[in-house]
Amino acid sequence: MTSTRTDAVALDESSPLRHTRARFVLPEGVIYLDGNSLGALPAGVAARLAGVVEGEWGTGLIRSWNDARWMELVGRIAARIAPLVGARGADLHVGDSTSVSLFKTMVAAARLRPGRRVIVVEPSTFPTDGYIAAGVADLLGLELRWCDPADPVAAVDEDVALLTLTHVDFRTGAMYDMAAITAAAQARGALVQWDLCHSAGAVPVDLEGSGADFAVGCTYKYLNGGPGAPAFTWVSPGLQADARQPITGWMGHASPFAMTRDFAVADGMTGWASGTHPVLALSALETALEAFDGVTVEELRAASLSLTDLFLRLLDERLPELEIVTPRDHARRGSQVSFRHEHAYGIVQALIARGVIGDFRDDGAAPGIARFGFTPLYLSHADVHDAVEHLVAVLAGAEHLAPEYAERNAVT
Numbered sequence: 273m274t275s276t277r278t279d280a281v282a283l284d285e286s287s288p289l290r291h292t293r294a295r296f297v298l299p300e301g302v303i304y305l306d307g308n309s310l311g312a313l314p315a316g317v318a319a320r321l322a323g324v325v326e327g328e329w330g331t332g333l334i335r336s337w338n339d340a341r342w343m344e345l346v347g348r349i350a351a352r353i354a355p356l357v358g359a360r361g362a363d364l365h366v367g368d369s370t371s372v373s374l375f376k377t378m379v380a381a382a383r384l385r386p387g388r389r390v391i392v393v394e395p396s397t398f399p400t401d402g403y404i405a406a407g408v409a410d411l412l413g414l415e416l417r418w419c420d421p422a423d424p425v426a427a428v429d430e431d432v433a434l435l436t437l438t439h440v441d442f443r444t445g446a447m448y449d450m451a452a453i454t455a456a457a458q459a460r461g462a463l464v465q466w467d468l469c470h471s472a473g474a475v476p477v478d479l480e481g482s483g484a485d486f487a488v489g490c491t492y493k494y495l496n497g498g499p500g501a502p503a504f505t506w507v508s509p510g511l512q513a514d515a516r517q518p519i520t521g522w523m524g525h526a527s528p529f530a531m532t533r534d535f536a537v538a539d540g541m542t543g544w545a546s547g548t549h550p551v552l553a554l555s556a557l558e559t560a561l562e563a564f565d566g567v568t569v570e571e572l573r574a575a576s577l578s579l580t581d582l583f584l585r586l587l588d589e590r591l592p593e594l595e596i597v598t599p600r601d602h603a604r605r606g607s608q609v610s611f612r613h614e615h616a617y618g619i620v621q622a623l624i625a626r627g628v629i630g631d632f633r634d635d636g637a638a639p640g641i642a643r644f645g646f647t648p649l650y651l652s653h654a655d656v657h658d659a660v661e662h663l664v665a666v667l668a669g670a671e672h673l674a675p676e677y678a679e680r681n682a683v684t
């Protein structure tokens with residue numbers, strides 16, 4: 273039985289998240305399937321930023337560090353992100369970029385395993401993870417070892433200090449079993465770190481329950497914090513007393529305003545701060561996270577799977593020739609669906625011209641990948657249905673072969 277638009281609308285009417293779309297500002301006529309790259313604008317953020325800029329900064333000036341409680345922003349945001357990743361707010365730091373968070377955690381992990389000389393990275397991970405691991409290996413005289421994506425633990429032996437993996441793959445949307453891999457790598461004596469950029473706010477994550485050692489994640493994708501929003505860093509409570517991050521700036525000092533000559537690290541995750549935190553970006557992020565108020569991770573996951581299931585079903589019905597690279601198995605699927613195509617870039621551009629926004633990712637090995645992210649807070653089943661109709665029309669009319677799509681933009 274084929275799936276109709278009426279079926280899609282019926283699914284929307286019974287969805288527990290049907291009210292959360294109103295928490296976002298989305299342009300008329302756009303179906304936004306790129307929340308796995310940059311989340312949409314949450315409704316209160318523009319007003320919050322205007323208030324912080326004009327009131328707190330413009331009028332309050334330096335007094336706002338105390339009066340507007342700018343120092344408390346990091347802790348308040350950590351407490352909001354924590355339940356989305358199965359952690360306590362006290363075990364998170366927020367404020368660096370993901371890349372800098374990766375640097376800090378990788379150095380700390382290597383220092384916790386002084387006899388072990390290897391960092392294991394998965395080769396199809398987001399490039400920055402590999403680049404940072406290479407930089408850390410170079411800095412500390414370690415070796416970078418690539419693992420088999422299908423069996424990352426096989427590369428972990430008695431030389432390995434850290435296995436660092438991305439939980440949900442940025443190209444395919446494939447998801448690892450965090451608890452099983454963590455336990456298997458730890459049984460071989462390694463520490464395990466998870467990059468949650470494509471997980472936080474989209475799929476259930478249980479950092480504490482899975483026994484992970486470190487985690488990092490960005491906040492500009494499914495957490496909707498805005499372009500370049502600060503990342504979070506999580507360190508297992510059991511490691512915090514011994515883990516030492518390398519960028520020992522004054523904001524990680526036990527008493528920054530004592531202005532002492534020598535560094536004395538602050539307790540807990542405050543010691544993971546380095547310099548002054550980005551108040552404007554954190555203010556936007558704090559308000560953005562209100563979009564999750566009253567929404568459980570289970571509801572998010574159920575809605576996300578319902579959207580990706582429908583997208584996959586419609587692709588199977590309408591375009592069975594497409595090479596889907598996202599796992600069908602719910603346990604292995606994140607919140608995106610991707611397909612490989614010789615003209616993936618042109619397809620994505622032709623869809624964007626029709627108001628259906630996804631993106632393209634190169635795979636090194638051609639052909640590239642067209643990616644579609646499904647943010648359950650603001651996407652409907654009707655959007656999914658309409659997006660597939662547009663895709664069918666693009667391919668039927670060969671719109672993706674238009675000469676203007678032969679050259680790629682700087683950001684794909």
Ligand SMILES: Cc1ncc(COP(=O)(O)O)c(C=O)c1O
Nearest residue numbers: 369370371398400438442469490
């Ligand atoms: C898995 C993963 N890690 C890291 C990053 C980016 O790191 P940064 O926030 O430092 O730009 C991305 C960006 O898309 C990503 O997908």
